[in-house]
Amino acid sequence: MPRFIYGGSFTKRNGDKMKNDYQLIYNKLYKHYGPQGWWPAETPFEMMIGSILVQNTSWRNVDKALDNLKPFLKPEAIDKLSIDELAQLIRPSGFFNIKASRIKSYMEWFKTYNYDIPLIKEVDRHKLRTELLSIKGIGPETADVILLYAFxxxxxxxxxxxxxxxxxxxxxxxxxxxxxxxxVENEIPRDLAQYNEFHALIVEHAKEHCKATPICDSCPLFDICYRRLD
DNA sequence: ATCCTGCACA
DNA sequence: TGTGCAGGAT
Structure with a gap:
């Protein structure tokens, strides 16, 4: 009988208690999809803006919004735009009024560090996360994606x-x-490259195979998957 | 409960 | 041309 050690676990059909194995999943995804090299943005600043635009939205729509924003993709240019101007530019990403003000509140915070990313990287990561979460419009997922891919x-x-x-x-x-x-963090060593890849691989896998209606044919995780129904 | 678009599919 | 779906934060 396998031992249940700590952290997450699940029960197999035969009743055995198993420990979650995130590392195993990572290895399998990496082997199948290869390195992803995320985040898909030209600059860290574009990445940060993109992380807000992509809330509740598919990348397709975000790309259009980002195209419109291209001429404004530095902090000073964004700051000069009014909320309404900004909203019109990012319209294709949906929820444009809300997102425009979220970007503005993010910029306010960013400005307290003089838009200086290396300076921000000096900050203790717990303190930094708390600060990001205190920004109106930045929830846990957006905060973490910024921490990971910008900082x-x-x-x-x-x-x-x-x-x-x-x-x-x-x-x-x-x-x-x-x-x-x-x-997950209890089980996967704090290695930047691996966390960077892990999230990207999860996204890739969700789009290729583990979609809303899954395509289990040739799925790299097929042999270890429960295919539990929603 | 609300905020909103673009695309897939019929 | 329409319906339906995907997608986080407050």
Missing amino acids: DIPIFVVDAYARRIFYRLGYDMPASYDTFRKQ
């Missing part, structure tokens, strides 16, 4: 895809965002 902090991003994939694999999904995040 190089190894952190696990909990998104709808991660929940869906691990749920289907058969894992017990913690209700809270942070519990899930810490569970």
Whole structure:
């Protein structure tokens, strides 16, 4: 009988209690999809703006918004825009009024560091996360994605895809965002490159195979998946 | 409960 | 041309 050690676990069909194995999933995804080299943005600044635009939105729509924003993709230019002007530019991303003000509140915070990313990287990561979360419009997922892809902090991003994939694999999904995040971080060594890849691989896998209606044919995780129904 | 677009599919 | 779906934060 396998031993249940700590952190997340799940029960197999035969009743055996198994420990979650996030490292195993990572290895399999990496082997199948290869290195992803995220985040898909030209600059860290574009990445930060993109992380707000992509809230509740598919990348398709975000790309159009980002195209419109191209001439304004530096802090000073964004600051000069009124909320309404900004809203019109990012219209294709949806929720444009809300997102325009979210970008503005983010810029206010960013300005307290003089838009200086290396300076921000000096800040203790817990303090930094708390600061990001205190910005109106920045929730846990957006905060973590910024920490990871703009500030190089190894952190696990909990998104709808991660929940869906691990749920289907058969894992017990913690209700809270942070519990899930810490569970993964307890098991995967704090290596920036790996966390960077892990999130990207999860997104890729969710788009290629583990979609809303899954395509289990040739899925790289097929042999270890419960294919638990929603 | 609310905020909103673009695309897939019929 | 329409319906329906995907997608976080407050």
